[in-house]
Amino acid sequence: MKQILIDRYGPPEEVARCAEVPDVGAPAAGEVVFDVLAFPINPADVSFCRGTYRLRPPLPATPGAECVGRVATVGAGVSHVKTGDLVINLQRENWTQKRRVKADVVVPVPPRMDVRQAAMLRINPPTALLLLSDFVELKPGDWVIQNVANSAVGRLVIGLARARGVKTLNVVRREALFAELKGLGADACVVDGDDLAERVKAQTAGAPIRLGLDAVSGRATARLSACVGEGGVVCNYGSMSGEDPVMSRGALTSGGLTLVGFTLMRALAPRSPEQVRAIYADLGNQILTGALPAAPVEKVYAIEEIKTALTHAQRGERGGKILVAPNGAI
Numbered sequence: 001m002k003q004i005l006i007d008r009y010g011p012p013e014e015v016a017r018c019a020e021v022p023d024v025g026a027p028a029a030g031e032v033v034f035d036v037l038a039f040p041i042n043p044a045d046v047s048f049c050r051g052t053y054r055l056r057p058p059l060p061a062t063p064g065a066e067c068v069g070r071v072a073t074v075g076a077g078v079s080h081v082k083t084g085d086l087v088i089n090l091q092r093e094n095w096t097q098k099r100r101v102k103a104d105v106v107v108p109v110p111p112r113m114d115v116r117q118a119a120m121l122r123i124n125p126p127t128a129l130l131l132l133s134d135f136v137e138l139k140p141g142d143w144v145i146q147n148v149a150n151s152a153v154g155r156l157v158i159g160l161a162r163a164r165g166v167k168t169l170n171v172v173r174r175e176a177l178f179a180e181l182k183g184l185g186a187d188a189c190v191v192d193g194d195d196l197a198e199r200v201k202a203q204t205a206g207a208p209i210r211l212g213l214d215a216v217s218g219r220a221t222a223r224l225s226a227c228v229g230e231g232g233v234v235c236n237y238g239s240m241s242g243e244d245p246v247m248s249r250g251a252l253t254s255g256g257l258t259l260v261g262f263t264l265m266r267a268l269a270p271r272s273p274e275q276v277r278a279i280y281a282d283l284g285n286q287i288l289t290g291a292l293p294a295a296p297v298e299k300v301y302a303i304e305e306i307k308t309a310l311t312h313a314q315r316g317e318r319g320g321k322i323l324v325a326p327n328g329a330i
């Protein structure tokens, strides 16, 4: 079977290769074997290949924080999934054609869910959900500001906030995105820049912003923080700039702001397996019914095309995610 391996850390399109590896074999008791139907290339996977991600396993290593699969066989004692079920995997190393894993890391998703959307269910939807719920108790009418608003996470934040009556101020890198984001329910959009706080104040008519969501880091964190109201929270959950977040001392002291960090792994850790499955079942259904916006997909590649796919995934101004379908077209 085919699997992506990196033999060293470096530019993803140079270090990743499609290798022939032994089959995973039959499931033992309490295990599940599934065929990987699709996986996305997320910013964290790009960092993983570069060696700048928080996890840096010994090499060779297989990237891939998420995927969707179809259960091929289950071992003795497995009851929550069966052959043919559509599943996501809570473990990594998913850039491959087939996985054999412990049954408790496999989560069933709604059977009628679109395979492409299911491939992107594990990380970004719960991230958006928990960013909006774990730090500030938001009430209808409250404002949230976020950068990378056109990202997959950003679009989900817009959808989830709108469903709760929470208003979103959306910071992007180009004005051409405004109409599309407003179509998803964005209340206001601005282009990032030095005078961000003044332009944001004009958009909210001075109403305080209670939560800032930052996935750019560097000076972008300071610009976003300057828009958040006194006593508010800035949550850093990514670094598209590759830098660490910068925040002014005045924002922390006079402004009383709190800077917090988020990773999905830490956010899910205190939740029980039943709670985690319930979160995915609910988010999967919301995407299936259209209550939450589907994530746009720009292109789907074959697993042998991994280098081209990785180059494409690192382009700015993409119109959607890059997916790979390791077992044929989806």
Ligand SMILES: NC(=O)c1ccc[n+]([C@@H]2O[C@H](COP(=O)([O-])OP(=O)(O)OC[C@H]3O[C@@H](n4cnc5c(N)ncnc54)[C@H](OP(=O)(O)O)[C@@H]3O)[C@@H](O)[C@H]2O)c1
Residues within 6 Å of the ligand: 042, 043, 044, 123, 124, 127, 148, 149, 150, 151, 152, 153, 154, 172, 173, 174, 215, 216, 237, 238, 239, 240, 241, 262, 263, 264, 265, 315, 316, 317, 318, 321
């Ligand atoms: N902490 C966690 O657990 C967690 C979980 C999920 C995601 N994340 C983070 O969330 C962020 C978004 O992920 P995603 O999968 O939703 O992304 P995505 O759909 O792949 O979109 C990438 C976004 O990043 C923007 N971008 C790229 N380079 C940038 C730069 N140098 N400065 C500012 N913006 C830049 C792009 O804007 P353009 O269209 O203008 O190029 C686009 O909006 C990433 O940082 C990711 O690591 C974190």
